[in-house]
Amino acid sequence: MRIALASSMLACGIAAQVAAQSMNDVQSVAKERGLTTADLLAAAKTYVPSGQKDEYIIFSSGGHSGQVFVIGVPSMRLLRSIAVFTPEPWQGWGYGVGNEILAEGNVNGKANLWGDTHHPAISETKGDYDGEFLFVNDKINARVAVIDLRDFETKQIVKNPLTVSDHGGAFVTPNTEYVIEGGQYATPFGADYAPISEYREKFRGSVTMWKFDRIKGRIDKSQSFAMELPPYWQDLSDAGKLVSDGYMFLNSLNSEMATGGIENKQPPFEAGVSRNATDYLHIINWKKAEAVFKAGKVDKIKGFPVIRMQTAIDEGLIYLTPEPRSPHGVDVAPKGDFMVVSGKLDPHVTVYSFDKIKKAIANRTYSGSDEYGLPILDFDAVVEAQVEVGLGPLHTQFGPDGYAYTSLFLDSAVARWTLGGEYGKGTPEPDWTLVHKTPVHYNIGHLGAAEGDTVSPDGKYLVAFNKWSVDRFFPPGPLLPQNFQLLDISHQGADMPVIYDMPIGVGEPHYAQMIKADKLHPWTVYPEIGWDPATQTLDPMAPKPKMERVERTGDGVNVYSTLVRSHFTPEHVTVKQGDHVTWRLTNIERAVDATHGFAVPQYNINLSLEPGETATIEFVADVPGTFPFYCSEFCSALHLEMMGYLMVEPK
Ligand code: CUK
Numbered sequence: 001m002r003i004a005l006a007s008s009m010l011a012c013g014i015a016a017q018v019a020a021q022s023m024n025d026v027q028s029v030a031k032e033r034g035l036t037t038a039d040l041l042a043a044a045k046t047y048v049p050s051g052q053k054d055e056y057i058i059f060s061s062g063g064h065s066g067q068v069f070v071i072g073v074p075s076m077r078l079l080r081s082i083a084v085f086t087p088e089p090w091q092g093w094g095y096g097v098g099n100e101i102l103a104e105g106n107v108n109g110k111a112n113l114w115g116d117t118h119h120p121a122i123s124e125t126k127g128d129y130d131g132e133f134l135f136v137n138d139k140i141n142a143r144v145a146v147i148d149l150r151d152f153e154t155k156q157i158v159k160n161p162l163t164v165s166d167h168g169g170a171f172v173t174p175n176t177e178y179v180i181e182g183g184q185y186a187t188p189f190g191a192d193y194a195p196i197s198e199y200r201e202k203f204r205g206s207v208t209m210w211k212f213d214r215i216k217g218r219i220d221k222s223q224s225f226a227m228e229l230p231p232y233w234q235d236l237s238d239a240g241k242l243v244s245d246g247y248m249f250l251n252s253l254n255s256e257m258a259t260g261g262i263e264n265k266q267p268p269f270e271a272g273v274s275r276n277a278t279d280y281l282h283i284i285n286w287k288k289a290e291a292v293f294k295a296g297k298v299d300k301i302k303g304f305p306v307i308r309m310q311t312a313i314d315e316g317l318i319y320l321t322p323e324p325r326s327p328h329g330v331d332v333a334p335k336g337d338f339m340v341v342s343g344k345l346d347p348h349v350t351v352y353s354f355d356k357i358k359k360a361i362a363n364r365t366y367s368g369s370d371e372y373g374l375p376i377l378d379f380d381a382v383v384e385a386q387v388e389v390g391l392g393p394l395h396t397q398f399g400p401d402g403y404a405y406t407s408l409f410l411d412s413a414v415a416r417w418t419l420g421g422e423y424g425k426g427t428p429e430p431d432w433t434l435v436h437k438t439p440v441h442y443n444i445g446h447l448g449a450a451e452g453d454t455v456s457p458d459g460k461y462l463v464a465f466n467k468w469s470v471d472r473f474f475p476p477g478p479l480l481p482q483n484f485q486l487l488d489i490s491h492q493g494a495d496m497p498v499i500y501d502m503p504i505g506v507g508e509p510h511y512a513q514m515i516k517a518d519k520l521h522p523w524t525v526y527p528e529i530g531w532d533p534a535t536q537t538l539d540p541m542a543p544k545p546k547m548e549r550v551e552r553t554g555d556g557v558n559v560y561s562t563l564v565r566s567h568f569t570p571e572h573v574t575v576k577q578g579d580h581v582t583w584r585l586t587n588i589e590r591a592v593d594a595t596h597g598f599a600v601p602q603y604n605i606n607l608s609l610e611p612g613e614t615a616t617i618e619f620v621a622d623v624p625g626t627f628p629f630y631c632s633e634f635c636s637a638l639h640l641e642m643m644g645y646l647m648v649e650p651k
């Protein structure tokens with residue numbers, strides 16, 4: 001009774017204090033801290049009070065960290081780093097769980113325990129984010145990971161058998177039929193050896209269509225296929241949608257097929273690959289390619305079905321068309337009618353019309369063919385407009401109101417321009433006009449608007465993923481963080497001010513996607529006690545209360561443990577040196593956030609067991625001794641007491 005009284009008095013006290021505050025207090029704090037009206041407005045737009053949640057969620061590539069970052073918008077609070085290609089001790093990733101999934105990403109049997117993640121892709125239904133799955137590519141070793149957004153954990157890593165680096169992934173088709181993975185630097189297939197003098201004959205590009213099985217939540221390698229491409233460096237890709245559904249678009253650079261060699265007085269790559277005024281946009285009919293694959297018109301290369309270039313030509317699967325040199329983004333507009341391409345060295349964005357592309361294909365309006373016989377659609381026949389936006393255009397996203405947004409690397413700015421004018425602007429004539437530029441700090445790469453690459457962009461917020469931060473933050477040594485800058489794009493035709501800076505000090509993200517938070521339905525506890533996240537099913541072998549035991553079987557020991565605040569059962573586990581130990585553990589909690597850890601010294605083991613989760617670890621007890629294991633999450637007042645002893649008797 002007394003306690004209740006005291007706490008209600010305390011609550012009254014806080015309420016009274018709040019009531020006494022006024023805008024005068026805001027002004028005096030602003031004065032004291034030197035904040036302008038614009039600063040206060042930015043703070044008011046981004047501050048999310050304690051207990052309230054963000055309206056949008058960003059899934060950002062983690063760059064060199066090999067992970068994916070989950071960030072709330074507009075607060076720009078980091079919510080989680082999802083372990084993907086790189087071991088991560090807090091989640092136990094690679095320290096007891098996820099080891100098999102990490103091993104799926106081995107390259108020729110060799111562990112590569114980092115990733116260079118560039119492009120996350122949220123799964124889509126009818127061209128709109130559905131919030132069920134997330135895919136992300138690893139550029140350095142050409143891998144694609146599948147993350148299940150029920151528990152935000154990585155479920156699968158696939159290693160591309162043909163290419164050693166990828167960049168045109170991960171992008172999904174409008175119903176996530178396929179996850180697209182375009183290669184990047186050409187090599188002989190499988191990264192086999194060939195002298196670089198045989199570049200034109202032996203080196204190849206590729207695009208891989210990974211079939212996604214939504215029921216299983218996994219890529220189905222047996223239903224996946226690839227297409228052989230010329231040894232241009234294929235860059236970014238995007239899937240057509242609505243009117244262009246069934247098609248996909250892939251940029252390329254190095255149509256020169258330059259092979260570098262500065263040490264032999266050859267032009268260095270950077271000059272050699274930018275010699276031509278244009279490179280090639282690849283236009284691929286993936287639905288038709290799927291039919292060709294299903295009809296068996298493929299060669300098996302490195303055990304993987306590949307549609308050869310000649311087959312693609314004969315079957316009318318692929319067309320090229322010139323694009324301004326060193327292109328960097330190809331982005332399909334919300335209605336699927338336009339493809340926007342930026343050439344880094346051209347101040348324009350080039351807009352292709354899908355309607356015109358279809359007509360040019362039907363009428364064979366070619367300007368020639370490339371060295372490999374791929375037909376080249378006449379540039380003038382397929383281009384709708386070129387819009388001068390500024391220096392170093394890279395990537396484009398879209399708003400709900402007929403605007404497109406393009407990042408300008410050299411200008412360090414975001415450009416807003418009108419996408420033809422037919423999106424409700426009411427102009428009778430096509431209107432392709434730059435309307436506004438907002439400076440950002442500094443050197444923007446990608447940008448991400450709310451659902452800005454879907455059939456129904458939300459507008460409202462846009463994040464500039466800046467490569468440099470220079471003077472924006474305290475310098476933590478000479479390696480500076482990247483800078484995510486949040487822009488308010490809600491006011492049509494008006495300013496789009498920067499309202500928040502978020503330093504990213506864990507790798508260099510490239511792309512990110514922003515989804516409405518209410519489209520995500522993550523679990524806060526696993527559905528049932530004994531749930532195995534690796535299979536997303538109940539594990540029949542999961543330890544349950546009263547079934548805990550240590551049991552010897554031949555040369556091995558099986559341990560069945562449960563965890564609940566604040567003890568392990570059993571607490572004594574004795575094995576013999578050399579025993580193969582299979583240790584199953586279940587967190588039998590049902591309370592939200594009641595996570596327990598399981599950390600074993602000497603044996604490099606740490607698990608994170610979320611409520612209901614079960615996990616199995618196996619190791620050989622090769623080092624004798626006494627090893628206190630403990631719960632590595634501060635789960636309760638008696639958390640330090642949540643421990644036990646692993647005793648390994650010497651031989
Ligand atoms: S990329 Cu890095 S800024 Cu890999 Cu999509 Cu353009």
Ligand code: CUA
Nearest residue numbers: 631633635639
């Ligand atoms: Cu369980 Cu600490």
